[in-house]
Amino acid sequence: MSAVIFFIAATGAIAGAIGVVMLRNPFYGVLSLVGHLLCLAALFLLLNAEFLAASQVIIYAGAVMVLYVFVVAYVGGDSESLGASPGFLRLMTPLVVVLLLVELLIATLGSGLKAIGTEGAPLPDGFGSPAAIGEALLTTYLLPFEIASILLLVAAVGAVGLARRRRGFGPGDVPFDSATIAAAPPKGSGTMAEAAGDRAIVGAPRNESR
């Protein structure tokens, strides 16, 4: 039974990976990657990594892929026509890829590890459960855990700094000066109270189409 699930999930994962590379439209590529991640989560479950399978589905296939979909929708479909790089790189890629695959297979399958042909060591109780992972993460691996939290904070701050709108940056931007402030809508307008119409906004003319 586990062999059947393994082959279905492995085929799905490899097909999803090929879809990411082959599909022209980046949006379909993202969807293909979601399928790939779900199949990979099934493989994680077969390897008794329950917590990781759940976090793979929730974090990767959920949160990260939603971020991708937003950016693909924002940047737009004008990049669909971008194909492969021309010339030298395209010629060399099959050679490099085949060599890389052979090297990886030699490095893993030919490593001489005796246990590689078995189903793995006998497992202790609760292997891969949230309790076991959490205990290891907060005792033995406390320092990597804290460093990961700092890394996440730095990445969040960096993303805000990167994607922030800068005034007067591009060709069409207006400089932010006193005239811009004076032209701003009156204070209190644009709120939900105004939309509901249950409060008169001081200084805001009503029924004005903007």
Add this chain to the structure above:
Amino acid sequence: MNISWYLTVSAIIFTIGAAGILTKRNPLVILLCLELMLNAANLSLISFSRMWGNEDGQIFAIIVMVVAACEVVIGLGLIVAIHRRGLPVDADELSELRG
């Protein structure tokens, strides 16, 4: 299933991701292929964790997921910034930093 099967799948996925990074010009697709490679590494880490029967490899995979999330956030932020400045979202055109 033997652990070697999982390692073979991991090697194939890693190779597909590497092929995508080498051939694609759209930075979004390059980031997607990077995800493929990181996930292949995760799969082999978890396979080895199963092989030895302890959770250290799974902790390693969680840290890899955190690093991947950070990389995605920064990479997508860069792509949004490039798009906002009106530059082409194309890895071959954005070669000003080439030495």
